[in-house]
Amino acid sequence: MSKNSPDIESLSLGALNPDFDAATSKIISEKSHWLPQLNERVSEWCSSILVMETRQALKSRQFIWTYFVLLFSVGVWTLLALTIGDNGYQVGRELLFGYWVILGFPLGLIIPFSAYRSLAREFEDGTNQLISITTMKPHQIIFGKFGSAFLQMLTYLSVLAPCICFTYLLRGISLSQISIGLMVCIGGSICLTILGLFLAGVFRSRAMGVGTSVLFVLLLGWLYYIWCVFCESEISGQGSYITFDDQDVLLGMFGIFAFFGSSAGLLLVTATSQISFPSNNRATPIRIAMFVQQTLFFAFVIGLVSTVFDADMLWIMMIFVSHYWLVMGFLMIGESLTISRRVQRTLPRSFFSRSAFSLLMPGAGRGFLFAVANVWACAIAIGLIGWFVGSRGLQGYLLGQVIAPFGGSRVFGWEECCGLLTCCLYVTWFLSVIYLVMRSFFGKSRGEWSTGIGPTISLVLGALLISVLSICSIVVHQILYQRDNRLSDLSSPLLLNWYWVVAEVFKGTSFQQIFNEHGVVAVALLLQAVVVIGFAFAFASRELLVAPIPVPERVKIDSLKLPASNVPEGESINEIFGELKKNES
Numbered sequence: 026m027s028k029n030s031p032d033i034e035s036l037s038l039g040a041l042n043p044d045f046d047a048a049t050s051k052i053i054s055e056k057s058h059w060l061p062q063l064n065e066r067v068s069e070w071c072s073s074i075l076v077m078e079t080r081q082a083l084k085s086r087q088f089i090w091t092y093f094v095l096l097f098s099v100g101v102w103t104l105l106a107l108t109i110g111d112n113g114y115q116v117g118r119e120l121l122f123g124y125w126v127i128l129g130f131p132l133g134l135i136i137p138f139s140a141y142r143s144l145a146r147e148f149e150d151g152t153n154q155l156i157s158i159t160t161m162k163p164h165q166i167i168f169g170k171f172g173s174a175f176l177q178m179l180t181y182l183s184v185l186a187p188c189i190c191f192t193y194l195l196r197g198i199s200l201s202q203i204s205i206g207l208m209v210c211i212g213g214s215i216c217l218t219i220l221g222l223f224l225a226g227v228f229r230s231r232a233m234g235v236g237t238s239v240l241f242v243l244l245l246g247w248l249y250y251i252w253c254v255f256c257e258s259e260i261s262g263q264g265s266y267i268t269f270d271d272q273d274v275l276l277g278m279f280g281i282f283a284f285f286g287s288s289a290g291l292l293l294v295t296a297t298s299q300i301s302f303p304s305n306n307r308a309t310p311i312r313i314a315m316f317v318q319q320t321l322f323f324a325f326v327i328g329l330v331s332t333v334f335d336a337d338m339l340w341i342m343m344i345f346v347s348h349y350w351l352v353m354g355f356l357m358i359g360e361s362l363t364i365s366r367r368v369q370r371t372l373p374r375s376f377f378s379r380s381a382f383s384l385l386m387p388g389a390g391r392g393f394l395f396a397v398a399n400v401w402a403c404a405i406a407i408g409l410i411g412w413f414v415g416s417r418g419l420q421g422y423l424l425g426q427v428i429a430p431f432g433g434s435r436v437f438g439w440e441e442c443c444g445l446l447t448c449c450l451y452v453t454w455f456l457s458v459i460y461l462v463m464r465s466f467f468g469k470s471r472g473e474w475s476t477g478i479g480p481t482i483s484l485v486l487g488a489l490l491i492s493v494l495s496i497c498s499i500v501v502h503q504i505l506y507q508r509d510n511r512l513s514d515l516s517s518p519l520l521l522n523w524y525w526v527v528a529e530v531f532k533g534t535s536f537q538q539i540f541n542e543h544g545v546v547a548v549a550l551l552l553q554a555v556v557v558i559g560f561a562f563a564f565a566s567r568e569l570l571v572a573p574i575p576v577p578e579r580v581k582i583d584s585l586k587l588p589a590s591n592v593p594e595g596e597s598i599n600e601i602f603g604e605l606k607k608n609e610s
Contacts, residue, residue: 073161073169074165074169075165075168075169075172078143078169078172078173079172079173079176082139082174083176087135087139088177091131091135091181092180092181092184095131095181095185098127099124099127099184099185099188102120102123102124102127103120103188106119106120106123107120116195117192117195117196117198118197118198120191120192121189121198121203122256124188124192125206125210125252126253126256127185128181128182128185128210129210129249129252129253130249131177131181132178132181132182132210132211132213132214133214133217133245133248133249133252134246134249136178136214136217136218137174137214137217137220137221138221138238138245139174139177140171140173140222141221141222142238143170143173143225144167144221144296144300145225145234145238148225148229148234149231149234153300163297163298163301164297166297166300167226167293167296167297167300171218171219171222171293175218178214178218182211189207209252209255210252212282212285213248215289216285216289217248220241220289221241222292222293223292223293223295223296224237224241225296226296226297226299227295227296227477228477229477233477276329279325280325283321283324284321284322287314287317287318288318290314291311291318295311295314297310298310299477304365304366304367304368305367306367306368306371306386306387307387308357308385308386308387309387312357312384312385312395313385319346319399319403322346323403323406326342327410339407339411339441339445340527340528340531342407343403343407343444343448343527344448344524346400346407347400347449350399350400350403350452351396351452351455351487351491353396354393354395354396354397354400354452354456354487355456355459355480355483355484355486355487355488356480356483356484357389357393358389358392358393358396358456358459358460358480358487359389359480359481359482359483359484360387360388360392360479360480361387361388361479362388362389362464362468364386364387364388364568364571366574368386369571369573370573370574370576371573372386372571372573373573374573379569388568389460389463389464389565389568390460390564390565390567390568391568391569393561393565394562394569396456397452397453397456400449400452401449401453404446404449407445408441408442408445411441440530440531440532440535443530443535443536444527444530444531447523447526448523448527451523451526451527453558454558455487455490456487456561457557457558458490458561459483459486459490460561460564460565461560461561463479463482463483464564491523494521494523495521495522495524497518498518498519498520498521498522498525499519499525501518502518505518517543517546520543520546521550
């Protein structure tokens with residue numbers, strides 16, 4: 026290169042443009058401010074799906090027409106209510122009622138169904154396969170769809186917010202009514218949006234998608250009607266005024282928020298897991314969410330026993346827990362029996378980790394054991410709650426000794442313990458039967474099914490089993506009772522109805538009385554239950570013996586983070602092409 030030839034620095038942008046140094050200094054000074062830095066970090070954190078979905082939603086005809094119809098409806102209702110109403114109290118209530126009804130339509134119908142169709146269209150058009158091969162993670166896709174729906178929700182709320190604040194200035198409207206209405210409206214819209222994303226992620230096929238969309242629209246319409254009835258009862262004065270300084274009110278609000286919040290989180294985690302690769306670990310986040318929801322339930326129960334508690338609450342809590350783990354257990358039983366090699370590389374290796382975290386890993390057998398273990402753990406927890414709170418517990422032991430001779434009541438005793446044991450045995454039996462059926466008839470073909478088919482089949486089979494046994498036992502009992510009036514309340518056919526048996530045991534019917542009156546039937550039912558449960562545990566325990574496989578060297582190399590290259594100052598690409606550092610004065 027000759028001396029007169031221009032070097033790389035002379036060809037840089039700074040040399041060609043004399044004003045480049047000043048512009049660069051200005052840009053660097055702007056980036057040094059905390060607000061642009063925060064904006065840049067938030068923009069980088071947000072996924073491209075969120076940006077794309079938000080742009081498409083805000084430019085769509087559906088959003089524009091809904092927005093203008095919302096503005097027109099608010100204006101017409103405001104003029105109509107102010108013109109017709111002559112009572113100050115009535116005008117404020119009618120205005121707020123109309124605003125709630127108008128706001129509930131886009132938040133309860135438009136946004137949830139739009140979110141459902143947005144994700145379902147990805148599977149129908151096949152664009153989800155293109156997105157899955159990128160570096161974008163499944164939770165970024167789901168949160169991008171949800172974030173777009175949430176921004177639309179805020180946009181619709183911005184239209185009604187000044188109007189709702191205006192109704193508070195009128196007479197007859199309390200702050201609690203506005204607060205409860207906003208919480209129910211916003212929380213319900215968020216939960217329904219997450220439900221729509223869950224349905225779209227689970228039921229992907231066109232045949233199931235059409236039926237799911239129709240049922241989802243009917244559900245949204247029915248809930249919107251319930252919302253209108255709720256608003257009418259609150260605004261007309263039939264609803265009770267709530268004060269937030271009451272302990273019972275706060276406990277009830279905690280229970281409502283814990284139930285709907287944990288359910289929405291569980292559905293969100295499930296939707297995220299279902300759109301990931303089939304070889305990924307889909308089960309662990311879902312089972313952790315189930316365990317968190319169960320923990321929140323017992324936190325609510327512990328707060329409830331401080332105010333009111335009796336023996337009937339033990340029966341209610343156990344029935345609620347049993348139905349919860351029956352549903353979750355049937356869904357987990359529908360999982361595939363095979364475990365991918367990627368999941369096998371992440372299986373617990375030490376004895377402690379296997380004992381603590383093995384049931385959280387994927388697999389139908391592990392799901393069956395996870396549900397059974399949680400049912401029995403819940404029964405033990407409910408028994409301990411009844412023991413410590415009751416007059417026979419440690420807390421009231423001395424008091425129970427004093428009041429017992431005078432006819433003092435107790436909360437937890439041998440009858441309640443037998444009731445909990447009976448309920449757990451029936452739940453374990455139902456789960457074992459469905460697990461063996463799914464393993465025997467659908468074991469090999471489950472790996473070829475699309476997402477959501479296996480859990481749906483197992484859930485339907487479990488519901489049919491419990492329904493058929495319960496209904497047929499009552500019908501046969503009524504037929505036998507009409508022929509023989511001397512028949513006892515707990516006849517032999519009713520042993521198949523677990524609701525009836527558990528209720529009778531909680532009332533005081535002992536196991537000895539059941540075996541004395543129905544010895545052959547009771548013994549046969551118990552023996553076959555023991556055999557079925559034993560076979561189910563034997564097959565499910567095989568999954569716990571699956572040993573982890575070593576990680577290949579190629580996977581280890583790909584997972585390693587490459588160290589940053591140490592390029593001398595002045596030789597990096599950014600510095601060569603003009604993005605020089607700010608000159609220090």
